[in-house]
Amino acid sequence: MQRMGFEETIAELRANGVRLTPQRQWILRYLKETHSHPTAEQVHHEVSKALGGISLATVYNTLHTLTKMGVIRELSYGDGSSRFDGNETEHAHLVCDQCGTVIDIESPEVEQILSPEATRNGFNIRAYRLEFYGVCEDCQKEQAVEN
Known part of the structure; x- marks a missing residue:
């Protein structure tokens, strides 16, 4: 499945009759255009630059709604x-x-591994979450300078 961009997501939401307030659009645009996996507070900070009067509660509510709609993911x-x-x-x-940095990696091999195992166990996979923990390149460089 190909990642949907902002315009595609907006078109799909409109086709499904979803009300798209300016706040929802700005928050969705920011999340579709960034790869940084921000917190709600970070989203609020960035979106406030465009929509000065947006409250943190609105950001939280919008993030919850967009997550329920399946157009963003909560980690x-x-x-x-x-x-x-x-x-x-x-x-x-x-x-x-x-540092808590989160980086996307495409992993088509995961589905190839999981599918036969799921089939064998009569399990229908709806979604998965796979994470690898370690130290990013920037933190490794920082450690090298300190040592």
């Missing part, structure tokens, strides 16, 4: 704050243990 890493991913397709992540 939780146990640190108390969710991150949001504008890439709605099935994919894996690299997660830095030190």
Whole structure:
């Protein structure tokens, strides 16, 4: 499945009768155009640059709604704050243990591995979440400078 861009997502939502407030559009645009997996607070900070009067509660409510619609994904890493991913397709992540950076990786091989196992067990896979934890390149460079 190919990742949908902002315009495609807007067209699909309109076709399904979804009300698209300016706030929803700005938040969705930001998430579709970034690859940084921001927190709600980071989304609020960025979207506030365009929509000065947007409240944090509106951002939270919109993120929840967009997640329920399936056009964004909510990622939780146990640190108390969710991150949001504008890439709605099935994919894996690299997660830095030190700085928390989250990087998308395409993983078509995962489906090839899971499908036969799921079939053998009579399981219908609806979605998956695969993450690899380690240290990103920037943090490794920082460590090298400190040592």
